[in-house]
Amino acid sequence: MFTFSFNWLRRLNGKNLDLDKVINILNLQGLEVKKVTDFEEDKVVTIEVKANRPDALYHTGILREITAFNGELPPLKIEPKLSLKNDNTKFKIDIENSDICKRFSSLIIRGIKIKTETPDYIKKSLEALSINTINPVIDIVNYVMLELGQPMHAYDVNKISGNTIRVMKNKKRQKLMTLDGSETEIPEGPIVIVDNEKILSIAGIIGGIDSAITEDSYDILLESANFNEVDVRLASRALKISTPSSFRFERGIDVSGSLYAMMICADMIVEICGGVVDEVYFDQHSEYKKNILKLRKTKTNDILGTNLSLEEIIACLNKYYFKCEIYDDETIKVEIPSYRLDLLREIDLIEEVARIYGYHNIEPTMPVIKATYVKNSMWENMDKIRDIMSGIGFYEMINYSFIPANSMEILNISEDSQLYSDIILKNPISQYYALMRPTLIYSLLGNITYNITKDNRNLALYEIGRTYFRDDSADTGFKEEDVIGIIFTGVRIEKGWGILNDVKYSFYDISNYLNIIFDEFGMSYEEGKNSMPFFKEDTGVDIKVNGRNIGFYGQIDPELINKVPNGKLIQNDVMYIEINLKYVEKKNKSIKYDSKYQAITREYNFLVSKNLLVSNIIAEIKSVSNLIQKVVVRDLYDGKGIPQGRHSILLQLKYLSTQNTLSAEEVTEIENKFLDILKTKWDVSLKDA
Structure with a gap:
């Protein structure tokens, strides 16, 4: 809401405006008139101003809407009488960061007569809008804000310690006695104006009493700035302080108007209160780019x-x-x-x-709706994956696409990693939701820890969501990828009738789930070593389709888990899979008839280097003959009797022909082939009985 004086508009316009016509124009322009009240010989009009229209929160802005509607020239812009040069004033102004203050202008007026009476037209204008008159300087500052839309602040020069004024974010909790007479505790974060000893004001919100203009003041520093609207809004809410200044800064201020408003204000102060303006003023701002x-x-x-x-x-x-x-x-x-x-x-x-x-x-017309159907294979694939995951007992998670600003550090992801992200939100809800995620692992780890706090410890979860990366080749400079993240930990099968011990999820369950997913899509995949920084050493594996990396899996590093909030609650190994869904495509399945002949099953206990992927061994075995129908990992042993740097892997092979029952000699022939290849190529040998 904004309340304006109709007489004030008339004075600015220099013409005899008609109230009814003005109300009609404002209603048509989307600035709905809520009420009109009498104040002495004036009419006070309250309008509804949406949050995105800060240009309608001052009298010149309202008049501009009226003159534009009438096809007239814009309101006459009064030229300042002052002729000064931009240079450092008595005080050096140090702005910590241009992001928190887009523009800062200041000048000094010396020898003012503060006890001068405020002119009646200013008094009446402020009183009509329920603003108390205090002294001529403060009254003029408020008047200019309501006329030009630029909040300003005035300080007593002789109450400022040292010769440096800093604009910065508050670094520690400290108290300030504000102009309304209350003691306010300022937390870390709000923008503050400070001298060498104390806080002078909370930027864009309220000043401190220690630097206030009083009846003894004669030298003043006038500040006209443009503070970051988000910082002011967050500070105003945190401090529970709302002022006419903060109301405007929260919505945004015209950066090009700060200096002009300060000059007009200084002109009025000198004209009404006397005094002399220093020959130099300070004006610092980032480069203004035309929109x-x-x-x-x-x-x-x-x-x-x-x-x-x-x-x-x-x-x-x-x-x-x-x-x-x-x-x-x-x-x-x-x-x-x-x-x-x-x-x-x-x-x-x-x-x-x-x-x-x-x-x-604008004449109402029926919209033209093109009812064409374009098949979205991505959505169909997502739905199919949901069916698969639900069928094998996984629960779907839905998370925000934002993760903490420090999550790259927690996940050990360095700047040269393919998963590194520095896409920080401009206005995050909090630092916990500040970074656009490049992987789903952090979000799903959060789901794990949350469930464990609710005493749900055996968990199999998945999420289908988006990840975000910088991409200079894209129009927007960013790209998004649809991925599935799968995470599981705890007990897979609890002990009970016929089961002596709990069966926990293990690293080797990953292959089982991948086989189920890819088999349903009629796809085959290969594996390769990977060194994702969040996996336990030697457990990271790339998932490849047609030679292209489409995902990865591994066991999450326990030390990393401890760095996640509540991560120490996780007592079991955590496995993680992530697949880029862009490369998951449903293939036509060929019909395979069951063989009517008897299968032959044999088991082989191999001694294998720890650096060799089991998937490489399986792929090599399968490539020898199409009579090898299935290869399953049955056991993994790493302990007594096993040479250093190796472990024992028990594989079960199923041999089957659709033409005849295989003889022992035929199976032995195939067996000898792959044993020779494994020995020659990978130094893989059978373990002695």
Whole structure:
């Protein structure tokens, strides 16, 4: 909401405005009038202003809407009388970071007469809007804010310690006696203005009493700045302090208006209170880039259901002080006024055209709906995977795509890793939800720890979600990937009737689940060693399809788990699989008839180097003959009697022919072939009985 004085508008306009017409214009412009009240000889009007329209929170902004609607020139901009040069003032201004303060302007006025009476027109204007008058300097600062939309603050120069003023985020908890007479404890985070000894003010919100203008003040420092709206909003909520200044800073301030408002304010102070302005002022700001958008005629008409020509669109925008330039027969380039912070995309401009053209002038038409069906194989595959995972006892998780800002450090992911991400949200809810995730592992580890706090310790979970990466080749500079993350820990089969001990999830359950998934899709996969930094040493494996890496799996490093919040609660091994769903495609399955002949099963106990993947051995065995129907890992042993650097792996092979019952000689012949190959190629031998 914003309340303005109708007499104030008349004084700015220099013309005899009609109240009823003004109310009608504001309603048509989306600034709905809520009430009109009398104040002496004035009319006080309250309007509803949406959060994205901070340009309508001051009298000049309201008048600009009225003159634009009437096709008149914009409100006359009064030129400041001061002629100063930009240089360091008595105080060195040190801004910690341009992100927290886009612009900071200041000047010093010396020898003012603070006991001067505030002029009646200022008093009446402020009282009409329920703002208390304090002294002429503060009254003028408030008056200029309500007229030009720029909050400012005035300090007593003689109460500032040292010669440096710093704009910074508060680093430790400390207390400040504020201008409203209350003691406020400031936590870490809010932007503060400090001198060599103390906090002078909470930036954009409220000043401190230790540097306040009083009846004894005669030298003042005037500050006009543009603070980060998110920082001000978070600080205002944390401190439970809302002021007219914070109300405006939270919504955004026109960065180009800070210096102008300060000069106008200084002019008024000198004119009313006397004094002399120092010959230099301070003005520091980041480079201002004009906001220029392209607007397409066809897109505009398609969205609005109109048939506007390029000339008509330009006429609408020119009427509201936009600068337009024809780009081609279909497109115009539009320079957005600096005070319109809400116009960032083409669709915003289209909405503005609709507002200016008039919603009442747009004829209702039936939308044209193209009922064409485009098969989305990705969604079909996702649904199929959900069916598979539910069928084997896994529960689906749904997490935010945000993870903590320090999660790359927790997961041991370095900047040169393919999984590294530095995509930080501009306005995160908190630092726990600050980074766009490049992998689902952190989110799913959080699901594990949460469930364990609820005494659910045997867990098999999965999530289908998106991961995010920088990509300079993409239009947006980023890319998204649809992936599935699978995580499991604890006991797979609990002991009970006929089962003497719990059967825990192990590393070798991973292959079982992968085989189920890929078999359902009619796909085959290969494996290769990988060194993902969050896996236990020698357990990381790449998943490959047609030579392309499409995922990875392994056992999560127990030391890493301990660094995750509540990670020490996890007492069992945790296995993790992640697959990029872009490369998972359903293949046509060929029909295989069961053989009517008897299968032959043999077991082989191999001595294998710990650096050799079991999948390589299995692939090599299967490549020898198509009569080898199945190879299953039955046991893994690493202990007494096993040479150092090796372990014993028990494989079970099933031999089967569709043509005849295999003889022992035929099986032995196949067996000798793969034993020779394994010995020659991998130094794999049979363990002595």
